[in-house]
Amino acid sequence: MGGDLADVRLWTGELERLHGRFVHRFSRSEPRESALAYMQGLVAPLERKNGWTLAEQAGHSAPDRIHRLLNRIDWNADEVLDDVRDYVVEHLGDPDAVLIVDDTGFLKKGVRSAGVQRQYSGTAGRTENCQVGVFLAYAGARGRTLIDRRLYLPTYRRPPSIEHVLHWSYWRRRRQQQARVSHYKRRGHTPPETAQPSGQRPLQY
Structure with missing residues (x-):
């Protein structure tokens, strides 16, 4: 869904009421807040909608909280x-x-x-x-x-091998890391990984 600024303002109150219907499905405050921010981003008039743009719309400095909501936090x-x-x-x-x-x-x-x-x-x-x-x-x-x-x-004619599954998991994490670096460079910032002292390893997912 998309819309202009007036549409977003009209949706804000109703989104919060809808959010209140299922907020009890999350055990901690962070995913509750991230869920509402994610919904608000989906109806915002953004040209592109992905983890980075939704995070920026919510005022986050990086998409980590949105990614945790979608990929890591335990909710049904x-x-x-x-x-x-x-x-x-x-x-x-x-x-x-x-x-x-x-x-x-x-x-x-x-x-x-x-x-x-x-x-x-x-x-x-x-x-x-x-x-x-x-x-x-x-x-x-x-x-x-x-x-x-x-x-x-x-x-499928045959199930994927364990090597294929592990390779896919590594490839997905690598693509996420590449997207993070590209995002920082487009905005003229130094990626956090390259800013670390040479004696430290980058953050591992």
Whole structure:
């Protein structure tokens, strides 16, 4: 979702009320605050939306808190989704509402993301290297919204080897590190890793 500044102001109060519906799913204050900041960033009028831009929108100096929320902190996304569905029924409930199922392809250049292979993509209109997400929407006279999602996992001819899994994990951490360094350089700052004394090793993930 996007919008202009007026839209963001209108959304702010309602986002906080929605956030209050599932804030109990997080055991500590940091992920509670990060969850709200993440939601506010998603509806903000940003040209690009990624960990860095959402962190800057929230006033963070780096995307670490957003990354921890999405990758490391223990919380159950399905339980949060249950809370969101209750919110949707409460505000958009309609006896004549319908459920809409549709899939969307996410084009990929590599092969290391979960579910990636050459398969038909409705987005591209042809067979491409991509992931496929399946989404469930609720639509009625009072409004419409997404209420569920799944990543389509194709059946592979053979399971990936442990070496492939470990290589993917290393590759993902390496890409994250490269993105951090690139971000600092674009803004004319010295990356934290290169600013350390030569006798110390960089931060390991």
